[in-house]
Amino acid sequence: MTTPTADWWREAVFYQVYIRSFADASSDGVGDLAGIRSRLPHLVDLGVDALWITPFYPSPMADHGYDVADPRDVEPTFGDLSGFDALLADAHAAGLKVTVDLVPNHSSDQHVWFQEALASAPGSPARARYFFRDGRGPDGSEPPNNWPSVFGGPTWTRVPDGQWYLHIFAPEQPDLDFANPEVVADLEETLHFWLRRGVDGFRIDVAHGMAKPDGLPDMAPAEDTGLFADDGPGDLRFDQDGVHAVHRRLRAVLDQYEDRMAVGECWVFDDERLAAYLRPDELHLAFNFRLLTADWEADSLRSAVQHSLAAVAPTPAPACWVLSNHDRPRHVTRYGGGELGTRRARAAALLQLALPGVAYVYNGDELGMPDVDLPDEALQDPIWERSGHTERGRDACRVPVPWSGDSPAYGFSTTPDTWLPMPAGWGPLTAEAQAADPGSMLSLYRSALALRRSSSAFTGEDVQWLPAPEGVLAFRRSGGLVCLVNLSGAPVPLPEGEVLLASEAVADSTLAADAAVWLQG
Ligand code: GLC
DSSP: OOOOOTTTTTTOEEEEEOGGGTOOSSSSSSOOHHHHHHTHHHHHHHTOOEEEEOOOSSOOOTTTTSSOSOTTSOOTTTOOHHHHHHHHHHHHHTTOEEEEEEOOSBOOTTSHHHHHHHHSOTTOTTGGGBOEEOOBSTTSOBOSSOOBOTTSSBSEEEOTTSOEEEOSSOTTSOBBOTTSHHHHHHHHHHHHHHHHHTOOEEEETTTTOSOOOTTOOOOOOOSSOSSSSOOOTTOTTSOOTTHHHHHHHHHHHHTTSSSOEEEEOOOOOSHHHHHHTTSTTSOSEEOBTHHHHOOSSHHHHHHHHHHHHHHHTTSSOOOEEESOOTTSOOHHHHTTSHHHHHHHHHHHHHHHHHSSSEEEEETTGGGTOOOOOOOGGGOOOHHHHHTTSSOOOSGGGOOOOOOSSSSTTTTSOSSSOOSSOOOTTOGGGSHHHHHTOTTSHHHHHHHHHHHHHHOGGGOOSOEEEOOOOTTEEEEEETTSEEEEEEOSSSOEEOOSSEEEEESSOOBTTEEOTTEEEEEEO
């Protein structure tokens, strides 16, 4: 149980529920709010403190909920408002905080505002909530600038009267113009709506995107697209200085309520620029995506940790660690897949959970779920179509969670016909099978989270690096926890200290390759 304190989130472990894939109570093959409610005991046993639920608002699902048609209601596929209230009440009764996704940067093209904009004339107030512009070239048939969409193709789509509108993501996700006070006011209303219902905070989608440079100038051709790689300095779509004014407005609303927080999805890799989002009147937390993007290699992981700590050092915020989410290949797969990937993922879990600050666990991390090779016809991510079938997109990391049994849908749903197909052979991966096995990933997570919560070794926000053999990460927290991660490829000697937990059995005072250990130093 989390004890409510002003800063309950500072050391919290959040669990990301990708709603479509977590648990399906309505038997349509898509997860829902009632499904989450039915699986709260799993989260309590796991030992997390809080949930982040991905968007469950009315949506045509062009981007699986990140295209929001009405931010103050519930998509019927996922339930209704009273179902949300019931989930919130149960979660709170179980000692779990609940945070929801806020998608400010864009709306769905089916949002009443966008429909009104389409029906209105160029230059009208209805168009001024979005970015409608005339095209370039003699007849305006060229897009207004050269920006690429994160999902492939241009960021502009032309409407019948000849104007173009901006969409950093899919054409079904038109960007809103936060220079328009009406847009900011509506976002504030959405915040109040969910805060009054009792949510504990928000995860802010594309938190580095809600400001565009004046005049929307061309950007230097960049290889990266902002979402899937480090934003380069020339990427004008993201991290514009004007975005901070929006965050200050958001924070002012949150501060009217007690104990609420916001975490930003800021794909910003410059430490100082990331720190700017964490000023006292902006976000409480910002995901640090360096662990999510680092290779399984000592220097790269050490540098990820160092940069993440350096970014938050001048701010009131703790670091915020992420190994996987619904946008990136799962870490079991990134680390090589199969037994090796799983072994490394076990070690990575101990690394993540030993670090000071906040940890986000993506649903299925605790089961060691890998990415799934899906057949072409099963793919649903807009990236697949928009890239002309050259990029497979993010479906591989979004396959539903297996709960029990030996065949699809493994207790996720009563129908085997799930929105993304679940593979054969996942019986041993289910939560049920793993709960009964002390050597499973699930048992490791449970032990790690229980220790993290109960032991004073995990106190202190500093990380002191310890001398260690080449290829080994070793650090100490001021509370006394020592964490060693062996990426050297060979066994290494264990330092002095009582072993609290290890990702592989420790024998003869050595730590095996691709293993991690927690010691009381
Ligand atoms: C964020 C979400 C991603 C979504 C995008 C557009 O990056 O995590 O899933 O596609 O924003 O809303």
